[in-house]
Amino acid sequence: MDGSAAALATVIGARVRRERLSRAWTLDQLADTAGVSRRMVVSVEQGEVNPSVGTLLRLSDALGIGLPALVEPPQVATVKITRRGEGATLWSGEHGGQGVLVAGTAPPDVVELWDWTLAPGDAHVSDAHTPGTKELIQVQQGSITVTIGDQSATLRVGDAMTFGGDVSHSYVNAGGRPARFSLAVFEPGVGSGAPQTGGA
Structure with a gap:
């Protein structure tokens, strides 16, 4: 992974872990609900992989937060602007x-x-x-x-x-x-x- 991909993987991993722990789910519970392997959940949470869009969708759907919430920082404002190059x-x-x-x-x-x-x-x-x-x-x-x-x-x-x-x-x-x-x-x-x- 290049630097930007590694940084994104780290952010996604932290969010997956935070959302999982907020539900008091084990790694196995998230893996079962999302239909991915436990090893994949561990790798994602540790920021060791750049998961496919399909894997990210399964995890975000299982957590009930949607893909955008998984990859974007939380927003308080009702208007969010993504500048060119920030996606x-x-x-x-x-x-x-x-x-x-x-x-x-x-x-x-x-x-x-x-x-x-x-x-x-x-x-x-x-x-x-x-x-x-x-x-x-x-x-x-x-x-x-x-x-x-x-x-x-x-x-x-x-x-x-x-x-x-x-x-x-x-x-x-x-x-x-x-x-x-x-x-x-x-x-x-x-x-x-x-x-x-x-x-x-």
Whole structure:
């Protein structure tokens, strides 16, 4: 991990531990509720790993706090501004792309706003999110191919798409130029005790 990724991993680990202890949960209880291994929970809490977005979603959903609350500092004010470069980079592609969480709301109905870039050849594959999750995409640069279950569509500059994120899906840049898109994710009922399927 580079310095910024290591710093983010440390912050996330401290928040997971604080939230777990505030519920008087053991490591095993959190692992079971989130559907991840005990070893992963330990590694996350100690800041030793840069967990996948799917793992972070499972942990934040299990704790009932939503992904934005896990990666952002607590806010007292009703208005929060994320300046350019201040978002949490939660995914890095093999060829240089990034998934940056730039804004989000508190549970129970969590909305996340992402700024994604995919370098040529980059692909992000996601498991299904929790039931009822919706995703909205709009392409600002280049083109991407989005696959939801067994359906695929290529989106170009200005194109937008809405789909259910509670099935497996992927974003791929099969072109020769970098692609950039905004992604909004709506995840209802976070912390309501619904079974967790994870995803990203």
